[in-house]
Amino acid sequence: MKLTTMQLRDLAIGAAFLGTGGGGDPYIGRLMVQACLDAGLEVEIIDPAELADDATVIPTAMMGATTVLVEKPPSGEEAVAALRRLEQRIGRRADATMPIEIGGINSTIPLLVGALLGLPVVDADGMGRAFPQLEMETFGVYGISGSPMAITNEHGDCVLIEAVNNRQMEWLARGVTMRMGGCAYIAEYSMTGAEVKRTAIPHTLTLAIRIGEVIRQAKANQEPPIEALLRFLPSTLYKFGRAIFAGKIIDVHRETKAGFAVGRARIEASHPSSAIMEIEIQNEYLVARVGGKVRAIVPDLICILDSESADPITTENLRYGQRVTVVAVSVPEIIRSPAALAVFGPACFGLAEPFTPIETIV
């Protein structure tokens, strides 16, 4: 399908929702892709099933601090250069690009690359949400090597990483990204069509578009948008969604530790209850607790939404006094397997509690 301007707007809302507080605001990515559409370029989104098993897919993304990206928006050529360099390295031309991360701004970078190169974008990704590190990909969980990986910047520098494992790739690439000014563009996890079908989370681009659409249409019909969203989710792979808390933000603590945004938000329930939900932040919302008891935990989605508009609130936009609703959503089984939890389950973020599916907790 060809992406429309309306779908692009919806996508930005849905990708922010799937970002669970992290991944960066897709707004700037939307503007960049919109500029392509305005210039007459097209973004073709294809179903993973349409890929030939021996097709070559090269995912593209930005890496680093989205706060930096906002100050120096990319031309798009940076990510194109990363893809081209990786093509040269692997000796094959890309038949398509793909997001590595559907949550946040990285949902839009492959659209930009696809528009500029006339390359289709696969409707799938490797996180199904946002995660802070490159090894936290279902691609890697199910055996795809992230290396070789190309990293580029706006000056024309290129770094190729050939690491012994995906954790080490992340470690080296993070160092390079910091030296490139905190924000760089990457191509990695090159794979075949068959490997996409086996390891990617399918239909997450169209899912993000549909989430945005459901919220938009509910508002147009003057229906409560969060309720509309929760009614919609069972028809997707993210089949279980609940509003698990509602109230007012009464405290936000944030700091930057070793390159991560780390902190905690406290939400006081609306009158007459005085319960308090505490949400731990490490780039994304990791765990929500009430009275010390887990109410939702990574990798299930924890989304803080404006109670009125259903606008997703990212960690950097949390403010005292905001009226919010916390929505927890089950993730697809491919993100919950023991192999997946070993890479991005609670223990990977230093949490003591085991993963418990939201539908079990509720």
Added chain:
Amino acid sequence: MKLTTMQLRDLAIGAAFLGTGGGGDPYIGRLMVQACLDAGLEVEIIDPAELADDATVIPTAMMGATTVLVEKPPSGEEAVAALRRLEQRIGRRADATMPIEIGGINSTIPLLVGALLGLPVVDADGMGRAFPQLEMETFGVYGISGSPMAITNEHGDCVLIEAVNNRQMEWLARGVTMRMGGCAYIAEYSMTGAEVKRTAIPHTLTLAIRIGEVIRQAKANQEPPIEALLRFLPSTLYKFGRAIFAGKIIDVHRETKAGFAVGRARIEASHPSSAIMEIEIQNEYLVARVGGKVRAIVPDLICILDSESADPITTENLRYGQRVTVVAVSVPEIIRSPAALAVFGPACFGLAEPFTPIETIV
């Protein structure tokens, strides 16, 4: 010529002298090369003039903190892997390797590579001394690109840097080296035989061997070794050498700033004089002043030698109470040209004084 055990010992002394306080102690490098000789491997040193103009030369080195190297000595395969990866990248096999830096431990890494691969080592280098950064090479001064560059570690990770200029290459490679634990192995500045002849400082490996030999023979003959050394220098490209100060170390200040060893040493002249020489350190000895007046300045060599043994004292081995002689030596014209001074002259280290040749100062 085939390197002998005796020449290797002499080289370690001469390379420490040419390190002007930096570049790391060649001792551990000597042990690694000696192990190769003991195992029956050979190190063939060839004159640059022996290179065919279209020969491919790939210099090899270690990068980072020699203090780390001492704690995890390389197997030699790390630098071999860097050379092999760069061969693959440029699509040519190396006909020889070469030091990028004759001062300190990097005089020995190419010998290790040469021994392991049966590859000749060119008797030349790109610094003619030690410098802290990769862009500070006569190769770069005279138009050779340091990129593409390969960086390896002991785990088998490899990073290829393709930077827009040599300064940026240094910046990115330094970040990677830090992530690799502070010490890594590199291949860079690949060039032709004709380019070696045009841009390298010739005969510095044999110069280092001869310096060590002159000191050793003087000691064997119970002659003052520093005097013997100063008598020898005029027969080399480093033609002007003087003992510019002698006395006792009375103060050493050292700290690590942004990855560099920065500091100052003060030497009090021997009785009856009470003059004090102050030497500024940034990895190497950069400038020597008495009463605020420059007595020697980078890129000329400033070497602090044990007054008795003529053993070169590196910055990290400076101690209160040492009896030392400061020797200043002129460097070849290829290191003193305006183009060269623009890359590693006094201003590049934040010094206010212009370069003045040691023979003019004296």
